[in-house]
Amino acid sequence: MRNSNRNLNLTCPIYTILRQVRLGVYIADRKTNIYFYKNLSILGEIYYNSHMKMAGLKYIIYARKSSEAEDRQVLSLESQVEELQKLAEREGLEVIDVLTEAKSAKEPGREIFNLMIEKIKKGEANAILCWKIDRLSRNPIDSGTIQWLLQKEIIKEIRTPERIYRPEDNAxxxxxxxxxxxxxxxxxxxxxxxxxxxxxxxxxxxGLAPLGYINNKYAPKGEHNYFPDPERFPIIRRVFETLATGNYTPKEVYRMATEEWGLTNRYGKKLSSSKFYTMLRCPDYYGEFEYPKGSGNWYKGNYEPAIDKETWLLVQEILNKKGNHKNRKIIHMFRGLLRCGECGGVLTSYEKIKKNKKGEVFRYVYYECAKKKNYPGICSQKPIREEELER
Known part of the structure; x- marks a missing residue:
């Protein structure tokens, strides 16, 4: 077997040569510098790893996994830590801390990652052990931070089961x-x-279905619509229809819905008033939705609407009125209960006060199709007086 000392610094006054002739391993050491030539040698690996430990490499095990689609195929946090600890034990690496994080790395600002960087900057550690390099970062800011610390030799090594990254490597x-x-x-x-x-x-x-609906988890991929909640759907429909009559304030309807009709949130607890008003503002209930929210892109929903658009518009009109909390002294008995025979729109009511020549004051209640009021030209029916409906 050919002997060669081309990889040894034989001019050093202090050096140690380990020679394993059968496997052809040569390792020389002067103080903390290591010069080695090895050919699949178990003895050489043990010697090299022991010197890495003596050289002062202190590792932090960092494991990360998010719940988003980016990490569906990645090992769990526990599995990552277990595999990395086995690697550290096998290679004789000194681990000073184990940090885990369940958060996406697509944006900077991860608390545990920043904690690891602070520990490294303070000198508590100078090496990182992770499952893959994309566990550390998926954004250019965090990647740049790690690369800068690596180039300045503040981080002396980043190790994965597949390879090792060192300051002298090609940037x-x-x-x-x-x-x-x-x-x-x-x-x-x-x-x-x-x-x-x-x-x-x-x-x-x-996204999540609005209150009164249930997400259909068993539909084909990309077609996960929602269907009516048999418990809450009828109550929510009753809420809109009752409020559209104009005979009750939103506060009164909220009290009836939660205390008398049994309306609860999706967890079975009492629905808060803020969630109730948010529900009343949600256009999903008449069968249309905006996506993304605020984009101005509207779509017709592939699900059963709780109410029609006219009823929803009537509710919005009531919510937008100043002082909608005031008590009504006069109740229009048919408002919201009748529909137009021509177009099917809800009949809304209004009052007119008239005086005759003698100065006598008369109050008249008229009922008018909401579609005709909000969408001129759709319906040709004229307003009708309450007395005619009572006949």
Whole structure:
């Protein structure tokens, strides 16, 4: 077997040579510097790892997994930590802390990640042990922070089960790998938005169903619509129809709904007044929805509406009135209970006060189709007096 000392600094006054002729391993050490040439040697691995430990490498195990689509195929936090601890024990690495985080890395601002960086800057640790490099970062800001600390040798090593990153490594390779992780999350976001838009166009609103509906988890992928909640759906329909009559204030309807009719939130507890008013403002109940919210893009829902649009508009008109909490002295007995025979719109009511030539005051109540009032040209029916309805 050919002997060679080309990898040894034989001019050093103090050096140690370990020679394993059969496997061809040569390792020389001067103080903390290690010069080695090895060929699949178990003895060489043990010697190298022991010197890494002596050189002062202190590792932090960092494990991360988010609940978003980006990490569906990634090991759980417990599995990551278990595998990394086995690696540290096998390689003889000194671990000073174990940090886990259940949060997406697509944006900066992770608390546990920032804690790890602070520990490294304070000198408590100088190496990181993680499952894959994309566990550390999927955004350019955090990737740049790690790369800068690595180049300044504040971080002396980043180790994964697949490879090792050191300060002397090519910075371009690091930039490419972290850039791929960042681009992956960007592509994922674009594809997700595209998929959600297609879902909305089919009438399936993404996200949690409004109160009174239940998400259909068993529908095909991309068609997860919702269906009426048999317990709450009839109550919510009654809430809108009762409020549309104009005979009750929103506060009175809220009291009746929660105390008499049994309306609760999705957890079976009393519905708060703020959630009640939010429910009344939700357009989903008449069968249309805006997605994304505030975008101005409206879609027709592929589900059963609780009310029609006219009833919802009447409720909005009542909510927008100043002092809608005041008590009404006069109740229009047919308001909201009748529908137009021509177009099916709800009949709304109003009063007119007239004086005759003798100065006598007369009060008249008229009923008019809401569709004719809000959408001129749709209905041709004229207002009708309350006395004629009583005949």
């Amino acid at each position: 371009l390779l690091w930039a490419v790998e972290t850039g791929m992780a960042n681009q992956y999350i960007r592509d994922l976001a674009i594809n997700t938005k595209r998929g959600l838009k297609k879902k909305a166009e089919k009438g399936f609103k993404p």
